[in-house]
Amino acid sequence: MKKLRLYTVLAASIAATSIGSAQAQSTTFDGFFGQVGIGYESVAPSLSYGNINITNNGSPVASLPISSSVSNSNSFAGTVTAGYNFAITKDFLLGLGAEYSPIAGSKANFSGSNATLGTINGQYNKENSYNIFLSPATPIGKDGLLYVKVGYTGASVKSQYSGGNSTTSNLTGYSLGVGYKQFITAGLYGFGEVNYASYSNLSFNDSATSGTYRATQTTTISANAVNLLVGVGYKF
Structure with a gap:
């Protein structure tokens, strides 16, 4: 009977220690995590059309300037993120993560217009954006985490012209972000963050031939994007 009581006390002690360890672990952000966020995004693109250069048997005939106009896209945003936080010291963590946005932006x-050729209209939207980032972070209090993000980002821009043709351009660039995480219970936490992405210039050439005449033109696009996200995650 004494042995039974001893085993009971020992088992209770081990269980209490395990629970305490689990609770302590749940309030540290080192290790694997996954999260989802929703919010708002604004995309500010840049669009530049080069002159349409026309030649006849290689000899210049005309150079027609094209003026451009493009509107910002403001839309609902959502991301799915997975990563790992390495505990460098008790006051410094370094995260490595990847995030993907499955939600296409608003159109x-x-x-583009020329006095002689007229105007061509279209719509664009950003989709399939991703971000691979490093995230230096520092704990705030017992259950908070302040962090910044520096990353490599990419996205597709789909353009639909009024004539029915469509093209897709793949942009890449860098990203910056800052955010805060707060444990809610056990491994569950909430977060809020703001992110900025700068997509580098992408140029592509178009050409058309009719008999001995040839027309060429270069288009350059780039974009900046800002999003505000809130969401929930889990630290495993």
């Missing part, structure tokens, strides 16, 4: 208008 916005663009146009």
